[in-house]
Amino acid sequence: MADLERLVELRGTGDRNPLFCVHAVSGSAYAYAGLVQALPPDQPVYGFEAPGFDNERPVVSSLPELSAEYVEILREFQPSGGYQLLGWSLGGVLAFDMAVRLLAPGQSVERLILVDAGLPWIAPLPTEKGILRRFLGDLVGVADLSAGGLDPVFADAAEDVEPATLFAAVERARIFPEEIDADLLEERYTPFRAHLQALWSYEVTSPYAGTVVHLRAADSEPESTRWDTVSKEVVEHVLPGNHYSIWNGDSLAQLSTYVRQHLVDQ
Structure with a gap:
């Protein structure tokens, strides 16, 4: 039986084809709350929340294992295809792997939208200090605070x-x-660390036969987001700002406009 508690209802009403958003490295589905508010009111949106984030399940440090579980959940929740997937950062890599898995048994993926997601490669983890710096830097970025206080x-x-x-x-x-x-920082660090390990031990081994829509932050290096090397076709839009600021203000409005353009109504 699939763990359907991993699927969070961000907006459950509406007749449009649902959009499924995959969590970033934090493990939380609520990073997409601002996007949901900017989408049409009849657009259902669901978010994947990671095992070990605000629940008693152990964290998972394998990206293929997370992806396989999320596909199982998705297919139990929506048995037939026409899936629409979106993921930011690590969530984009997970969404990509999920799309490949869905196509393998003949399911259809209507849209695959990656938001400022880098093409992963296998690399050794940083030191604990380095991982902690990334964790706190991620929190600072999401909260729109100055990173100088961490120095x-x-x-x-x-x-x-x-x-x-x-x-x-x-x-x-x-x-x-x-x-x-x-105490809260320590609680949040556990899934973050596991997901960073999952990302840094993963590389794409199966190309995606469909089209990838990539919404890249202008401040992100294009060389790190070479989805055209593993995808049939890539449609890219560039958003003003950095990895975090694209979720606020005018950048979020532009991001949501691109998402609306690419979603399928039915």
């Missing part, structure tokens, strides 16, 4: 620093709002 925290940290020690220092530095304390 003093990391200045004297060892490469093998204990996460709890660093998070206590972050809490003392008051970089984040009061509700984001050391």
